[in-house]
Amino acid sequence: MRVAIYTRESHLKPSNDQLIAMRQVALQSGDSVVATFSDTGDQCLNPRESMTGLESLMKMSEKRTFVKVMVWDISIFGNSLDDLVRLMHSLHSYGVDVLFQNQGMDTSNPEGPTVLKFVDAMTHYQKTLIAAKIRAGQQRALERGVKLGRPTNMNASVRIAIRMLHAKGLGKKKIAKELRVGVGTVTASL
Secondary structure, three states: OEEEEEEEOOOOOOHHHHHHHHHHHHHHHOOEEEEEEEEOOHHHHOOOOOOHHHHHHHHHHHOOOOOEEEEOOHHHOOOOHHHHHHHHHHHHHOOOEEEEOOOOEEOOOOOHHHHHHHHHHHHHHHHHHHHHHHHHHHHHHHHOOOOOOOOOOOOHHHHHHHHHHHHOOOOHHHHHHHHOOOHHHHHHHO
């Protein structure tokens, strides 16, 4: 089977050690490694940096150069859970399976679709937890008397100015521009 190996600099295991370990796994299973991709250095530390190794892997997987990607650990595949889900779904749509060696997860096995659904479920769970924490924090802030939302320029003098300018025949957009408020604010004040 044609496989690719993806490594990424990690506190868990240096990328060179990952590559050696994954080549050994491929050799034992009789697979031929047709490509290796690696991300090292600053691109692994900053989630906003583009990861050239991962991008190259995705481009070649789209061309179906290999049928499986071998990754040493699930934590090094992508920068976030959302990223992991997106990568897994893209690879699945290209007909490329993924093996996470440390976790023993292989999407080419009969339980492969279950693995994808589990990762999806974990993403949903994470988003739900974050949303619940945000709502709880907002509720605590409201109880302390904190006003939520964007600060407003609106006060009594701005309302009066809006009405005076409107009475002079200025349009809503011109009033908004002159007073540095939104058109919706002007509309609400009239």
